[in-house]
Amino acid sequence: MPKYLFPFLFSFLLSVVFMALAVYFSNKFNWQERREKRHIHKKGISRVGGLIMVLVFNLMIILNRDLFISSEIYGMMAASLILLAVGLWDDIKEIYWKIQLFFQVAISVLVFITGIRIYYVTNPFTGGMFEFNSSLLILLSIGIVVFWIVLIINAINWLDGVDGLSGGVTLISIATIFFLSLKNEVNQPPIAIICAILSGVILGFLIFNFYPAKIMAGTSGSMFMGFILAVLAIIAGTKIATAILVMTIPIVDFLWVIGERIRSGQSIFNPDSCHLHYKLLKMGWTEKKIALCYWSVTAATAAVALNTKAIGKGITLLVSVLIMLLTLIYISKKTSKNNNHEA
Secondary structure (H helix, E strand, O other): HHHHHHHHHHHHHHHHHHHHHHHHHHHHHHOOOOOOOOOOOOOOOEOOOHHHHHHHHHHHHOOOOOOOOOHHHHHHHHHHHHHHHHHHHHOOOOOOOHHHHHHHHHHHHHHHOOOOOOEEEOOOOOOOEOOOOOOHHHHHHHHHHHHHHHHHHHHHHHHOOOHHHHHHHHHHHHHHHHHHHOOOOOOHHHHHHHHHHHHHHHHHHHHOOOOOOOEOHHHHHHHHHHHHHHHHHHOOOOOOHHHHHHHHHHHHHHHHHHHHHOOOOOOOOOOOOOOOHHHHHOOOOHHHHHHHHHHHHHHHHHHHHHOOOOHHHHHHHHHHHHHHHHHHHHHHHHHHHHHHHOO
16 A cells, blocks of 8 residues: 555645745746636636646656556656647647647557557446457557547546636546556556556645635646546556546536537637536536535546446446536526526
8 A cells, every 4th residue: 555655645745845836936926827718717827737747747657666667658658748848838828729639639649659559448338348459440449549538638628617626527537547446357556556646746736726726737737637537547447438437527518518619600629618617607606616516526426436337337327428418408598598688
């Protein structure tokens, strides 16, 4: 247990120290962040939370003596640094969404080349296994890896609209993979160590990001959290179904928003306030209440994911998606009526 506890504690302490320093210097030098109309954070908040998370995460992996840094881990680290550069670019001066998407696809291909691949998919409803064991199916595997990583990167990135939201959901999801990797049928201590490091880093960030936030993850941080979460779900025995179950809210909300933008004739990457958390804000929910609600639902689905077999996960996933869709329909109609009354 010390080989998991110490990486967690050291990562947490380093994260806290550097986050505190970032907050201090941001206040001292009156840091002014790049702002968008949809941002609700108070002015003067530093967006370097992502920079700190990425650097502390990679440093702790390099210094950990219990980890053998394989080609897969090297690929993950290299990709995280590339994503950091792109995210910082966007944090300083907003970049075109096609540039972001290009690099998201590029790093997905990079990690596939270094060995982070999907070799099989387990049917969550039957427990059966479908293997990618031919040249043609390997191409399908590449497509699934790219789609999965890009999906989770953007789902977490779009979730970063309320203090503590993206960090809290990611922390619970990573903790789920940590406990999953310790199970006898999985037994992946290296993945557990990486999860422990990442959990410490994100928890240190959350101390300063929970409402009222003193620091933001920025594009660099939210994309990093989504990327690492997606990659660890693949490495941990292709536990994509588990990750989908735990992340039902952000994934369904992400797809719902894309649908709304398509129906309204907008670009699917055009920033707006159609996300569930923004609609809840319009209904009078506080940022704390929204974050705690998301955390609670994520924790509940995580508990189910850790304690059920494939069929149970499949049924729970269907029920969760149905409830989420009904919730989105109800809230969308309610906020639409409120807007009509205000008009």
